[in-house]
Amino acid sequence: MREKLDASLLILLVLLSFSSATQEVFAVTSPLHQNEGNLESKCASKLKCIMQTNMETSSLSLLLSTDKDAYYRQETVFATSTFLYEQTPIQNALVTLEVTFPNGTSWFVWTNNTDETGFATFRFLLPIANPSGQYAIYATTYKEGLENVSATTKFTILNLPPEIHSVKIIPEVVEQPTTVSIKANVTDFEEGTDIHVKCAVSIPNGTVQRFDMIFDGAFFSLNYQIQQRDPVGTYKVTVEASDSEGAFAQPYVSSFENAKAVHDVAVLGISLSSNMVFQGEPVTINVTVANEGMVIETFSVVVYVNTTAIEAKEVTLTIGASTTRAFLWNTTGFLGNYMVVACVSSLPGEIDLSDNTYVDGIVQVIPCAAPIVIIDQALVSDYRVDVGSLQQVSFHARRSNWSEIVGGTIYVNETGYVTNQTGWITFEHASDIVGKTTWVVTGVLCNGITEFESNGVSCIWDRIEIFDGGVSHPMTNLTQTETIWFKAQYEFDSMIFDESEGLLFVNGSGMVWSEMNNRWEKAFNFATVGNRMFMISDILDHAYDLTVINNVVEPLSISWVEMVFFVQPPALGCPILINATEMVNALIIIENISMACMLQILPTTMPGPPPEGFKSCGKPFEINTTGNPTGIFKIRIYYSEEELTNLGIEEDTLKIYVWKGDEWVQLAKSNVNSTENYVEVVVNHFSIFNLMGVPSPRLEPRLLWLILIIVVVSVFAISIVLFLRKKRANLQSL
Known part of the structure; x- marks a missing residue:
């Protein structure tokens, strides 16, 4: 068995060696050879010989690459070439490597042979004197019997970046406003390039200031000014350097300390609720203060009208923080013009006292006019609410001298409500329709007062x-x-x-x-x-x-x-084919349709028995559509010879029938294609369809049994007659 297989494979190899110029490598495998390692080795060796003697140049490839795209001088370049035929390495091929300078002139040429993996490696050092720029590597193969293949790649020699050796800061600790000297020692390794040095100073409050450093002949220098109110803490100094070719040095980070504690608080401003009020009407005085020093401060804020102190409040602020505090001035007992002044207490060691006092404008306190009712608050429980929900509406009333109105009548949209002990009226309202309801005060009657000032309030019922x-x-x-x-x-x-x-x-x-x-x-x-x-x-x-x-x-x-198709009217001459052969063994061909629709094809059960003398071939199916499209549709139902034989149906009697609601009706123009085994018909609407045919004439079972018995008896009788004749002949011969 082994010898036969080996001979067969050798014949196959000889045939392959004489095939056309375009060769492919075939892997011959067989379950019979799973344990025949030597035979497989022989086959592989022979196939390899065929491949080597029939290689196409287009199937040869040379891959060339370097370990990096860019290098600095005095780094080593590793260049690798891979010589392949399709995916098969080619061994012992000579690879010639040439490296050229950025100006295109040749630097050196080197050769090496490929190993068993098809690799040839080259390693060379980049001298310090080599110019920067883009170098090219060209590689060419040579192997007897093969055409030469070339490849190229490139790498770049980068400029050496400048180096920041040191950054010197004097003084390293600042205790008063002064100038801080920052000097950086920077070396440029490239000739013909310019050095640009920048310094970033990160202040303790989070801000960063950036400067260009100036070369003074020996160092790059910067004089940084510390002011009286500069934050206390560590100032981080970051020096960065780059050359004109875009090479960046490693940043150098250092720092110095501002240790001086500066105390400074200030009043930034005053705002008033009103500059003219009736006597007894309160005035809200909002005072904004800030901590402009370098330590956390706790201090007192006092508000005066003329020389009368209204109120004092204690404030604590972190460095750089500010706040606004409200002071309430009850003008009862005051009448005339008053200057509003806000003061903050001076702090130990505070130098700048010019902003510790802030003077605002004049507030005029005038006598009360005729009393009126002021509706100073109008509220609703929500601005936009669900249709049908119950909402609460409230109004607050006071006199012009700020006293509460108790037991007064407030008319809202002509309906009267009595104020409670705090001057409030409250009622509920609901709406079953979408819309906006607005409530306004339409009148007041409070201890004889009928004049009023009021704002309205609204609510939207929505959904x-x-x-x-x-x-x-x-x-x-x-x-x-x-x-x-x-x-x-x-x-x-x-x-x-x-x-x-x-x-x-x-x-x-x-x-x-x-x-x-x-x-x-x-x-x-x-x-x-x-x-x-x-x-x-x-x-x-x-x-x-x-x-x-x-x-x-x-x-x-x-x-x-189960099956739906989305149908668009087809272009002229481009019918739509709907393949439903896997489900119902049918193909629907739409040559024209009046509208876009969805078409569904479903297998179904027989809605009624076949016409007399016919048998069903295959299963009926139903076609439904959305809308009521019209057009030209072909229905093609496939059958098999085996199916006709099993059913005993004559092929030329096959017809497609359509269900008309209570009976099957034959589609007279059904065409039988006996070559491709299908029946096709053209229809203009969809319904339930089925393929039917007339069975072949068959003998009755009883007659079949009778014929079988006659045949058996006849054979038996003939056998007996022949036996008797033979016996008689034997007797006569005796």
């Missing part, structure tokens, strides 16, 4: 309106992903409800906002047949916390079915 929706396809295939989409808005002002406002839920699942389509979308897919309904089930309103939905869109539906 989320689902005003549009749709589906990507109303009918689709099982497991096909389809998109449900809705559009929503606030019904009161038609403001779009998008992802910035909240979230919509369809059938309990959160939807996703599509910026492209400007709508809410959700993808669904199902693996079982059925019609699914979709509608908005909930909302999450971040803007107004609305929960009421007005869904003006009917529930959406998608039917997932």
Whole structure:
């Protein structure tokens, strides 16, 4: 057996060696050779010989690369070449390597042989005197019997970056405003390049100042000024250097300390609630103070009107912080013009006292005029609320001298309400329709006072309106992903409800906002047949916390079915082929259709028995469409010879039948293609179709049994007669 296989393989190898100029390497494998290592080795060796004697130049390749793209002088370059035929290494090939300078002149030429992996490696040092720039490497192969193959690659010699040897800072500790000297010792290793040195000073308050350093003949220098109010702490100094070719030195980091403690607080400003008030009316005085020193400070802030102190407050501020405090001045007992002054206490060691006092303008306190009722607050529990929700509305009343009105009557939208012990009236209101309700004071009657000043308040009763929706396809295939989409808005002002406002839920699942389509979308897919309904089930309103939905869109539906095709009217002469042979053994050819639609093909059961004298060939199937398209459609139903034989149907009797609601009707123009085994017919509408044919004439079972018995008896009788004749002849011969 082994000798036969070996002889067969040798014949195969001889045939391969005399094949056409375009050669391929074949791997001969057989289960019979799994344990015959020597035989496989021989075959591989012979195949390798064939490959070597029939190599194409286009299949030869030389790969050339270096270990890095860029180097500094005195670094070593590792260059590697790989010589291959397709994926097979070529050994003992001579590789010639030439390296050229950036100006194109040759630097050196070197040769090496490829090893068993097809590799030839070269290693060379970059001298300190070599110019910077881009070098080229050219490699060429030579091996007897093969054409030469070339490859090229490039690498770059970079300029050596400058080096920052040291940074000297004098003084290293600052205790008063002074000049800090910063000197950097920088070396440039390249001739003909310019050095640019920068210094960044990071201040303890987080800011960074940047400077260009000046070369003074020996060092790059910077004089940095420390001012009286500069922050106390560590000043980080970072020096960076680069040359004109873009090479950067390693940054050098150092620091110095500002240890001087500076105390300085200030009044930055005053704001008043009013510059003219009635006697007894309060004035709010807002004072802004700051800590401009270098330590945390606790100090006192006092407000004066003329020379009368109104109030004092203690303030604690961190370095650089500021705050605003409110002081209340009760003008009862005051009458005339008053200068408002704010002062902060001076601190031990504080030098700058010029901003410790701030003088504002004049406040005029005038006698009270005729008393009136002032509605100073009008509130509603929420600005925009759900339709049908109950909301609380409140108004607060006081006299012009700031005293509360107790037991007074306040008329809101012509309805009277009595103030409580704190001057408030409160009532509730609800609305079942979308809209805005505004409440205003229309009159007052408070201890004989009828004059008033008032502001109104409003509330919007609203809901989320689902005003549009749709589906990507109303009918689709099982497991096909389809998109449900809705559009929503606030019904009161038609403001779009998008992802910035909240979230919509369809059938309990959160939807996703599509910026492209400007709508809410959700993808669904199902693996079982059925019609699914979709509608908005909930909302999450971040803007107004609305929960009421007005869904003006009917529930959406998608039917997932076993086979659906999306059909567009075809171009002239380009019919659409719908292949349903795997499901119902049929092909639908659409030459013309009046409208785009979805077409569904489903296997079905026989809605009624075949016509008398006919048999069903294959299974019936139903074609449904969306809409009611018209056009020219061909239905082609395939059959097999085996199927006809098993059913006993004559091929030339095959016809396609259509179900007309209560009976099968033959489509007379059914054409039988006995060569390709199909029946084709042209229709102009879709329904239930089936292939049927007339069975071949068959003998009755009883007659068959009778014929069989006769044949058996006849054979038996003939056998007996022949036996008797032979016996008689033997007797006569005796």
